[in-house]
Amino acid sequence: MIENKTLSSRVFNILNNIIMGILAFSCIYPLWYALSLSLSDKSAANSGLVTIYPIGFTLNSYKEIMGDWKFFNSFWISIQRTVLGTGVTMLVLIMMAYPLAKSKKDYKPRNILMWIVLFCMLFSGGTIPWYITMQKYGLIDNIWGLVLGGSLPVFNLIVMMNFFRNISSDLEEAAVVDGANPWRILFQIIVPVSIPVLATIVLFTSVYHWNEFFQGLVLTTGETNYPLQTYIKQLVVNIQTTNLTKDQIENLSKLSNKSLDAAKVFIAMIPMLIVYPFLQKYFVTGIMLGAVKE
Amino acid sequence: MKSKFMNQVHYTLMILPGFVWLILFSIVPMVGIVMAFQDYNPGLGYWQSEWIGLENFKYLFSMSDAWQVMKNTIIIATSKMILNLIVPLTFAILLNEIKSVKYKKVVQTIVYLPHFLSWVILASIIINIFGYNGVVNTVAGVFGAEPRVWMQESSIFRQLVIGTDVWKEFGYNAVIYLAALTGINPNLYEAAAIDGAGRWKSIWHITIPGLIPTIVLLGVLGLGSVLNAGFDQVFNLYNKIVYSTGDILDTWVYRMGLIDLQFSLATTAGLLKSGVSFILIIISYVTAYKVANYRVF
Numbered sequence: 001m002i003e004n005k006t007l008s009s010r011v012f013n014i015l016n017n018i019i020m021g022i023l024a025f026s027c028i029y030p031l032w033y034a035l036s037l038s039l040s041d042k043s044a045a046n047s048g049l050v051t052i053y054p055i056g057f058t059l060n061s062y063k064e065i066m067g068d069w070k071f072f073n074s075f076w077i078s079i080q081r082t083v084l085g086t087g088v089t090m091l092v093l094i095m096m097a098y099p100l101a102k103s104k105k106d107y108k109p110r111n112i113l114m115w116i117v118l119f120c121m122l123f124s125g126g127t128i129p130w131y132i133t134m135q136k137y138g139l140i141d142n143i144w145g146l147v148l149g150g151s152l153p154v155f156n157l158i159v160m161m162n163f164f165r166n167i168s169s170d171l172e173e174a175a176v177v178d179g180a181n182p183w184r185i186l187f188q189i190i191v192p193v194s195i196p197v198l199a200t201i202v203l204f205t206s207v208y209h210w211n212e213f214f215q216g217l218v219l220t221t222g223e224t225n226y227p228l229q230t231y232i233k234q235l236v237v238n239i240q241t242t243n244l245t246k247d248q249i250e251n252l253s254k255l256s257n258k259s260l261d262a263a264k265v266f267i268a269m270i271p272m273l274i275v276y277p278f279l280q281k282y283f284v285t286g287i288m289l290g291a292v293k294e
Numbered sequence: 295m296k297s298k299f300m301n302q303v304h305y306t307l308m309i310l311p312g313f314v315w316l317i318l319f320s321i322v323p324m325v326g327i328v329m330a331f332q333d334y335n336p337g338l339g340y341w342q343s344e345w346i347g348l349e350n351f352k353y354l355f356s357m358s359d360a361w362q363v364m365k366n367t368i369i370i371a372t373s374k375m376i377l378n379l380i381v382p383l384t385f386a387i388l389l390n391e392i393k394s395v396k397y398k399k400v401v402q403t404i405v406y407l408p409h410f411l412s413w414v415i416l417a418s419i420i421i422n423i424f425g426y427n428g429v430v431n432t433v434a435g436v437f438g439a440e441p442r443v444w445m446q447e448s449s450i451f452r453q454l455v456i457g458t459d460v461w462k463e464f465g466y467n468a469v470i471y472l473a474a475l476t477g478i479n480p481n482l483y484e485a486a487a488i489d490g491a492g493r494w495k496s497i498w499h500i501t502i503p504g505l506i507p508t509i510v511l512l513g514v515l516g517l518g519s520v521l522n523a524g525f526d527q528v529f530n531l532y533n534k535i536v537y538s539t540g541d542i543l544d545t546w547v548y549r550m551g552l553i554d555l556q557f558s559l560a561t562t563a564g565l566l567k568s569g570v571s572f573i574l575i576i577i578s579y580v581t582a583y584k585v586a587n588y589r590v591f
Contacts, residue, residue, distance in 0.1 A: 009493060016388055017397070023385070024404040027465060030419040031407070033429070037422075048427025096312035099305035107305045113313070120320040123572045126564025127544075128551040129326020130319075132336075137318075151319035152312055182304040211412035213526045218552060229414045233530065236418045258422065265418050272410050279410060280403065283469070 031269060037262035038062070045259035061263035071264055073224060074231035077143065078210060081227055085147045085209040086202060093157050093201070098186045100157070101164035121154035131218055141225040149215045153208075156201050163197040164190060200282040203275060210271060228268050235261045329561040336557065350562040359546070360563070366452065367542040370523040373456045375516045382464045383509065386471035387501055391493070402472075405465025417530035420458055421445055451536040459527060470512070471505060478504040511586045518575035521567050543567055 032052075037045050041056025049055050065071055100117075104110050124130070130149075139145030167190060175185050191198065216230040226234070325340065330350055332343040354360050385405075392398045408416065423429045424444035431441040444454060478500065486496045525544035532540040543563065551560025582588040 012493070013391075013393065016391055020389060020392060020397070020401045023464075024401045026461065027405045027407050030411070030416060030423075033423065034419055046427070048425075048429075048432060051429050051432060092312045092315060095308040099309050102305065107302060109306075113309065117316065120316050122575050123324075124320065124568050125324040125326050126561060126568050127547055128557055128561045128564055129329065130323040131552065132326055132329075132557070133319075133323040148315065148319060152316045157312070182301055182308070186308070207410055211410075213412060213414050213530075217529075218548075229412055232414050232418060236421060236530075261418065262422075265415055268415055269411060276407070276410065280406070283406075 031266075031273075034262045034266045034269070037259055038266050040259050042257055042259050045262065046257070061257075061260045064260055065263055065267070070223060071231065071267075074226045074228045075267070077146075077225065078228035080143055081146045082206050082209040084143070086206045088147060089153060089156075089205050090198070090202060092152065093160055094186070094191060094198070096152075097157055097160040097164055098182070098190060101161045117152075117154055117157065120152070127218075134219060139219065141220055141222055145219045146209075146212075146215055146227060149219060150208075150212070153205065156205065160194075160197060160201060163194055167193060196282070199278075203279055203282055207272070207275070207279070232265060232268055235264065326561065327565055329558050330565045332558060334558040334561070350558050351566075354559060354562055354566075359541075362538065363541050363543055363546045366539060367521055367523045367544075370452055370455055370528075370542060371520050373452075374459050374524070375519060377456065377460045378463055378467055379509065379513055379516065381460050382467035383471055383505065385464055386468040386475060387497060389468070389472070390475050390501070391497075402465075405468070407465070408462040409466035411462075413524075413526035413530045416458070416462065417527070420531065424454070445531060446533060446535045448536045448539045451532065451540040455524075455528060455531060455540065458531075459524060471508060474505055474508045475501070507586055511582055511588055514578050514582045514585060515588075517578035517581075518571060520574055521571050 033050075036052065036054045037050050038061050039054035039057055039059070040050045041058055042060070044050060044055040099107050100110060100114055102110055134140065134145055134149060137145075139149065171189055171193070172185055175189055180188070211229065212227075213229045213233070216227040217233070220226050220230060223231075223234075328340050329343075331345060331347060332340075333346050333349075334340075334343045389398060389401060392401070425431075426441055426443050428444075430444060431439075435441060444450065482500045483496055486500060491499065521543060523542040523544065525542070525548070528540060528542050529545050529548070532545065544567075547560045547563050547567070550556050550563065
């Protein structure tokens with residue numbers, strides 16, 4: 001910004017660079033730490049020798065995972081959930097956002113429908129009534145429970161609706177003259193010009209489904225139905241240490257295999273790392289779209 | 295005219311799937327709120343269970359746990375709300391002062407990362423780092439400190455929850471400030487420099503005033519989450535030993551309802567939460583509209 005060559009200014013610049021470096025390091029450290037642990041020898045990992053780099057480098061943990069069908073089963077459930085969840089959500093949102101983007105003149109029930117949708121975003125029956133409903137629908141230990149259980153993501157609907165609304169109506173009028181019906185207008189005109197906002201919502205929806213934890217926790221009872229996040233949760237046994245001696249703590253931690261757990265955690269992060277560059281590209285627009293001022 | 299009528303039919307067909315979804319998974323569950331006014335028995339269902347008026351509410355308010363949980367929730371949620379406003383702001387201003395464009399970009403790219411990782415993943419790593427054999431104890435050991443299991447100290451659990459949340463979100467929350475910073479007219483800085491203003495003066499008199507609308511808007515919108523202390527985070531970090539300071543409304547409702555199967559009481563607590571949050575969000579939206587002309591739709 002302002003060129004200022006005084007001593008205090010230079011000191012500030014150096015300090016500022018260091019602070020930013022430390023913050024950035026802290027944000028990448030968990031990833032790095034999990035990777036280092038997973039590549040370390042089991043005993044080194046368990047006794048806490050690993051801090052920055054792997055100690056006693058070995059690929060044993062990854063070899064061990066290869067034979068762990070439960071892990072891959074959970075991984076597969078999460079993949080299915082993410083693909084189905086994102087697909088269903090996008091299709092439903094696109095079809096719903098289009099009529100809601102119309103004015104009351106063009107679609108009479110528009111305003112009342114919008115108020116109902118908004119009410120559902122702001123108010124909920126709470127966890128327990130929701131759980132009992134899911135039980136009645138038979139959606140416990142069922143992939144569709146995970147796909148549909150979170151109900152309609154209203155916030156994304158509003159973002160999409162606001163975007164559709166700002167598309168020039170000239171495009172649509174030309175199509176109407178050509179005799180196109182609303183379905184053709186939506187899928188052949190509106191959708192193609194909305195790719196950036198749709199891509200943003202696709203990314204955010206898939207991140208949501210991949211990371212979602214609560215529904216996985218509540219809606220799955222058997223180990224074979226756990227999505228990945230629930231699977232990871234049950235690995236991390238929080239040892240209660242109030243009544244234990246130091247030796248007992250150490251013995252307990254020998255039973256666990258931190259290196260193997262870290263390898264699983266690291267693999268669970270990989271899909272996020274793959275989409276991260278795309279997220280980077282889109283999420284600034286995404287946040288801004290969420291904060292539209294009219 | 296006929297085509298206009300047909301359009302209404304098409305529009306309704308388009309809306310239908312979404313609306314059915316909303317009805318089945320948002321509106322139907324609301325019927326279950328009746329449990330808050332019943333002594334609910336799963337065998338009898340909503341319509342045959344005994345109605346007991348406000349007994350559940352009375353009982354809930356007589357529990358000492360309830361008040362402690364309420365206190366924890368509000369302390370954790372409000373601290374998060376305030377710090378998640380201030381820390382990203384400070385970070386954005388400092389990052390904006392970095393001269394090297396490349397370095398700025400690298401830092402920016404990395405700090406978003408934790409936002410996109412789930413609390414399950416992060417908690418498993420954080421518990422390790424703050425555990426008995428963890429990095430924190432190794433570093434503290436250099437200075438002669440006794441090793442401890444940090445996540446099991448009720449005196450610092452809340453601070454750890456607040457701190458790790460601010461750490462997870464500061465990069466992401468800074469995005470909106472960084473965008474607002476690009477909207478400040480660079481001529482203002484030049485004019486200030488000609489007038490002899492130093493770095494602090496121009497931050498104080500140009501940068502911060504330029505960000506005020508954003509800060510106010512985010513602050514007002516945050517009001518709705520006063521009872522949201524973050525289930526995923528607390529649930530994955532806490533343990534029995536720290537219930538006294540770390541148990542929050544959502545985790546309490548979860549245990550009461552789905553572990554101890556006290557459906558009625560848990561529904562009542564959940565309803566109180568939804569009700570209060572609903573009112574707060576309405577207030578915050580109305581205020582945001584009045585103050586910043588912000589509209590949701």
